[in-house]
Amino acid sequence: MKAAKHVVVIGAGFIGLEFAAVAAAGGAAVEVLELGDRPMARAVSPQMSDLFRTAHESWGVHLNFRCGVAALEGEGGQVTAVTTSDDRRLMADLVVYGIGVVPNVQLALEAGLDVDNGIKVNSALLTADPAISALGDVAAFPCVQNGERYTRLESVQNAVDQGKLIASRLMGRPAPYAALPxxxxxxxxxxxxxxxxxxxxxxxxxxxxxxxxxxxxxxxxxxxxxxxxxxxxxxxxxxxxxxxxxxxxxxxxxxxxxxxxxxxxxxxxxx
CATH class of the missing domain: 3.30.390.30 (FAD/NAD-linked reductase, C-terminal dimerisation domain)
Known part of the structure; x- marks a missing residue:
């Protein structure tokens, strides 16, 4: 990354903006492309989005909202430019995608487990097969803080707390998962x-x-x-x-x- 002079970051979520801040601090020209209309829109309030937007712009980061990627250009195995969905051409010697993850549920499907935006588990984090538990980013669980709707959370805290709950159940201390995210x-x-x-x-x-x-x-x-x-x-x-x-x-x-x-x-x- 140190050699990159023109960086294009796709996605204005946590990962994308963390990288944008580091790249800008290192002297690169940074363009962020985001399909939404504000930074971290899925995660934070409009007020907090405004604070982070102002900060990034003060660091020299150029935020492009309601804007996606149409094509990448390259030469000799190296990216050289990005064509945006609004038909602009941005110079780029480094492109970073920070657009979230798709849970890997292939093994769960082969095992016949229930799958819907992740591996479905009950409040004890048990799958449809009572011999199998699932936890972390891949697990869709009935979330107390979301009206018991099946929810999949991508966070360190969630994975750690779910691991502790499963370990407690295996040791004879079962409890429903209700940890605050x-x-x-x-x-x-x-x-x-x-x-x-x-x-x-x-x-x-x-x-x-x-x-x-x-x-x-x-x-x-x-x-x-x-x-x-x-x-x-x-x-x-x-x-x-x-x-x-x-x-x-x-x-x-x-x-x-x-x-x-x-x-x-x-x-x-x-x-």
Whole structure:
């Protein structure tokens, strides 16, 4: 990568933007192509997307939204350019794809297991064959934080916690999987930490200052707090995980009150 002068990154998710930040810091001209209309749209709120968009643009990253790839050009086994879906030609000596993964379910299909966007498991992480468990990025499980809908999560935390639950079951301590999902990404000087799942969020409360790149977004679905996104506010992330791990009682009205602080509220409302 050190020799690359023109980098095209396909996908403005966590992986794509992490790479874009590193490439830009190394002096490369970076173009990011994204079919959506904002950075990390599937994972974060519009407010957090705006913070990261502003940061990347300040680092010299050029973000191209509603834009895909039409063709790659090359010579002698080396990429030389990318033609975009809007018929532009971008110079490129390095192209990186960061567009997510497709679960490898071939072995599960051959074993006759239920498959639907991953290997389907129950709340104990058992497949249709009670002798077989599945976990991690490939497992579609009934997610408590997503209304018991079958959900597949691509995260280190999820894989580790599911492995622990399966190990406990094998040792005679069965329990349903209900661990709170959490995620992180480091991009330049920005550390984003997310607790919970923001699927279906329709109301947001912002804490902190986006201009100072220190901000948390509390994501609500109706009156229920379902996720907290924290950029360069690690304390908020710690207390958000505690709050989200118990019955939701924090409301948007309370969170939007002047002087509200997650640490103080968590301590005052600890069960």
């Amino acid at each position: 959490w995620f992180w990404t480091d991009q330049g000087m920005l550390k984003l930490q997310i607790a919970g799942l923001s699927i279906g969020a329709d109301n947001y409360v912002v804490l902190g200052d986006a201009g100072a790149q220190q901000m948390s977004v509390l994501c609500f679905r109706g009156e229920e707090l379902i996720a907290v996104e924290s950029c360069n506010r690690p304390g908020d992330h710690i207390f958000a995980r505690k709050i989200l791990s118990r019955p939701p009682v924090l409301t948007p009205v309370v969170a939007a009150a002047q002087g509200f602080d997650l640490k103080t509220w968590e301590a005052e409302n600890r069960l």
